[in-house]
Amino acid sequence: MTLPRAVAGVRAAGGVGAARRDPAWRGRLLWLALAALLLWPALRAAEFTPWTLLDARSLRVSAGYLASFVPPDLRAPFLAEVAQATWRTVAIATSGISLALLLAVPLALLACASLSISRLGGRMAPLPFVLRQAARGTMALLRTVPELVWALLFVRVVGLGPTAGVLAIALTYGGMLGKVYAEILESADGQAARVLLINGATRLQALAYGLLPAARAELGSYTVYRWECAIRSSVVLGFVGAGGLGQRMDESIKALAGGEMATMLMVFVALVAAADRLSAWLRRELP
Amino acid sequence: MTSALQPGRSAPRRAGQAVFIVAALVLVLASFASLDLQWTGLFSSAGLAAMGRFGAEFFPPAREPHFLHALAGAAGETLAMSALGTLLAAAAAALLCVPLARVGGGGAAARVVRWLFNLLRAIPELVWASLLLVSAGLGPMAGTLALALHTSGVLGRLFGEAIENAPPGPALALRLQGVGTVQVLLYATVPQISPQLLSYVLYRWENNIRAATVLGVVGAGGLGQMLAFHLALFQMGRTASVLAAMLVLVLIVDLASYLARRAMTR
Numbered sequence: 001m002t003l004p005r006a007v008a009g010v011r012a013a014g015g016v017g018a019a020r021r022d023p024a025w026r027g028r029l030l031w032l033a034l035a036a037l038l039l040w041p042a043l044r045a046a047e048f049t050p051w052t053l054l055d056a057r058s059l060r061v062s063a064g065y066l067a068s069f070v071p072p073d074l075r076a077p078f079l080a081e082v083a084q085a086t087w088r089t090v091a092i093a094t095s096g097i098s099l100a101l102l103l104a105v106p107l108a109l110l111a112c113a114s115l116s117i118s119r120l121g122g123r124m125a126p127l128p129f130v131l132r133q134a135a136r137g138t139m140a141l142l143r144t145v146p147e148l149v150w151a152l153l154f155v156r157v158v159g160l161g162p163t164a165g166v167l168a169i170a171l172t173y174g175g176m177l178g179k180v181y182a183e184i185l186e187s188a189d190g191q192a193a194r195v196l197l198i199n200g201a202t203r204l205q206a207l208a209y210g211l212l213p214a215a216r217a218e219l220g221s222y223t224v225y226r227w228e229c230a231i232r233s234s235v236v237l238g239f240v241g242a243g244g245l246g247q248r249m250d251e252s253i254k255a256l257a258g259g260e261m262a263t264m265l266m267v268f269v270a271l272v273a274a275a276d277r278l279s280a281w282l283r284r285e286l287p
Numbered sequence: 288m289t290s291a292l293q294p295g296r297s298a299p300r301r302a303g304q305a306v307f308i309v310a311a312l313v314l315v316l317a318s319f320a321s322l323d324l325q326w327t328g329l330f331s332s333a334g335l336a337a338m339g340r341f342g343a344e345f346f347p348p349a350r351e352p353h354f355l356h357a358l359a360g361a362a363g364e365t366l367a368m369s370a371l372g373t374l375l376a377a378a379a380a381a382l383l384c385v386p387l388a389r390v391g392g393g394g395a396a397a398r399v400v401r402w403l404f405n406l407l408r409a410i411p412e413l414v415w416a417s418l419l420l421v422s423a424g425l426g427p428m429a430g431t432l433a434l435a436l437h438t439s440g441v442l443g444r445l446f447g448e449a450i451e452n453a454p455p456g457p458a459l460a461l462r463l464q465g466v467g468t469v470q471v472l473l474y475a476t477v478p479q480i481s482p483q484l485l486s487y488v489l490y491r492w493e494n495n496i497r498a499a500t501v502l503g504v505v506g507a508g509g510l511g512q513m514l515a516f517h518l519a520l521f522q523m524g525r526t527a528s529v530l531a532a533m534l535v536l537v538l539i540v541d542l543a544s545y546l547a548r549r550a551m552t553r
Contacts, residue, residue: 039374045367046427047508053422062422091318098315144534148413148501152518157341158329162322167329236413239505243322246414250505253417261418269409286307 068258078260082248082267089244089271092162092237093230096169097223103142103174108181111135114190114211115203135178142175151237165242169230180222188215221283228279232272245271344523348531355528358513362532365509368427369499369540372434373492379435380404380442381484387447388458388472401447407440412498416507427508434495434502445487449480482551489544496540500533510536 042048052058109115111132118125124132147168154164185207193210197203201210212219238246245268252260327334383403386396416433423429450472457475466474477484503511510533517525 039371041363042367042371045363046371046431048371048428048431050428050432058422065421088322091322094314094318095322095324098319144537145530146497146501146533148504149514149530149533152504152514153341156518157338158325161325163325163329166322166324232411236411239413239417249414250417253421256421265410265414268414269406272409282307286304 065256065258068256069262071259072262072266073257073259074263078263082245082264085245085248086267086271088162089234089238089246090231092165092234092242092244093169093227095162095166096234097173097227097230099166099170100173100177100226101223103170104139104177104181107135107139107174107178108185109203109207111139111178111182112185114186114188114193115197115206117197117203120194120197136182139175139178142171143173143179144175145172147172147233147237148240151240151242155241160241160243162243164240165234165237165244168237168242169233172233173226173230177223177226181219184215184218184222185211217286220286224279224282224286228275231275235268235271341523345527345530347524348527349522349524350528354525358510358528358532361503361508361510361513361529362536364427365499365503365511365536366496366540368431368434368502368507368509369492369495372431372499373438373488373495375431375435376438376442376491377488379439380446383439383443384446384450385469385472388450388468388476400443404440404443404447407436408444409440410437412437412495412502413505416502417505420506425506425508430499430502430507430509433507434498437498438491438495442487442491446484449483449487450476453480485551486548489547493541493544496537500536 053062113119113124113132116124116128116132118128150168150171151164154167158164158167188211190211192214193206196206196210234242234244235246235249238244238248239250241247245264249261249264249268252264329335329338383400386400412433415436416429419429419432423432453476457479458471461471461475499509499511501511501514503509503513504515506512510529514526514529514533517523517529
């Protein structure tokens with residue numbers, strides 16, 4: 001019954017040849033046209049003309065630039081300088097994360113709904129609700145502004161040097177850590193904390209004995225992971241004058257010193273890989 | 288509830304945790320000691336007053352029509368950089384992932400590709416951008432290429448993992464019929480993981496719009512370049528408008544990506 005009808009349908013649509021055509025071609029063509037229509041202005045706006053990279057003059061410049069990367073600069077005074085800059089990068093990240101903790105822990109405790117006493121009786125009271133939302137909003141603002149922008153602003157206030165980098169990491173990572181800490185605490189089983197609060201424990205007691213035992217490992221591993229990210233950030237912050245390896249890289253790039261760049265890129269990749277390994281190992285071993 | 292009652296926590300593990308805490312404290316103290324941080328300039332009453340003046344200079348944000356026009360142009364440039372960089376990276380990552388799709392994990396080619404992804408990923412967008420400025424010149428093309436290079440490392444790794452974790456049945460079925468690697472990838476593996484691949488691309492786009500707003504600080508075009516320019520000239524009202532445009536752009540892209548993700552999962 002159905003087969004003859006299908007055959008008739010195919011005949012009506014213009015024979016077997018027409019049926020072999022992709023039945024979805026209209027949709028595909030529409031999407032392709034739409035994509036092209038969206039891409040064209042994007043290509044124009046980004047001044048994306050990769051063929052200009054391939055004309056003779058620009059190829060000569062690029063080749064000379066690349067050739068200057070070998071051999072890497074391995075003179076002792078320069079290596080000592082790089083070692084010092086590398087340590088400063090790690091130090092900026094570590095100091096920044098420590099200050100971020102000072103910001104994140106109070107904000108997270110303020111924002112965490114599992115520690116609400118008024119919520120025990122049903123709905124949260126209005127004032128605590130507003131306070132929690134304010135803490136959330138503060139953290140959102142802190143982490144939405146990129147750390148590089150914080151650093152640029154602080155360089156204006158405190159001048160070039162590591163202080164701007166430390167403050168930038170402290171603010172951005174304070175917002176990030178605080179938000180995630182609050183989420184981790186809220187996703188942990190809240191039963192124990194609730195029982196403690198109902199029986200008259202203070203919020204800090206409920207936190208220490210009700211929430212932390214379950215959430216401790218995750219909190220620690222997230223902090224270590226963020227420290228690793230902060231090392232990457234602190235290199236980038238150096239490019240706006242916040243000290244460390246990034247600032248030294250920026251100077252070498254501006255001086256077109258390819259050999260120095262090669263050395264520092266290798267040191268940077270090794271540093272990031274080492275932080276990555278250390279952080280993975282700590283997260284596996286510690287909890 | 289008390290840790291003494293937990294049988295899994297042994298003495299060596301506790302010793303390890305103590306060592307870690309001491310090492311972390313030493314690192315933190317050494318960090319603060321070795322950096323010449325200028326807290327006095329910041330937290331003294333004079334420093335706080337200077338900070339307050341600095342904050343107050345941001346208001347009111349600049350709203351002259353010709354400036355807003357330039358701002359919209361820069362925002363469009365940043366948006367184009369992020370979208371184009373992400374698309375180029377997705378294409379490059381997809382092409383480079385082909386050797387990883389071989390049944391049995393692939394050989395020397397797969398190792399080379401993984402190594403390349405690690406290298407591309409290890410160098411941040413901003414460093415790529417300032418390296419590329421010499422070849423590509425000042426402007427958004429250097430930024431687009433920088434985003435594409437870093438992102439292709441990230442997406443390559445994510446795509447590779449998705450390919451390796453895809454259920455192997457359909458791929459094996461085609462492979463046993465003598466179908467080649469590329470066809471197996473296109474007709475067995477990709478249809479299974481395409482929602483995952485698309486959500487990775489969207490996630491990187493959200494990241495890249497953030498990166499694209501700041502890339503201009505080293506001269507790679509877009510809002511970042513405007514920010515650095517007006518900040519250098521102490522035009523704080525205009526700086527405030529640029530900052531606001533950055534935040535709005537990031538929010539718009541997050542919303543678009545959220546809607547696309549929801550449309551895909553429905």
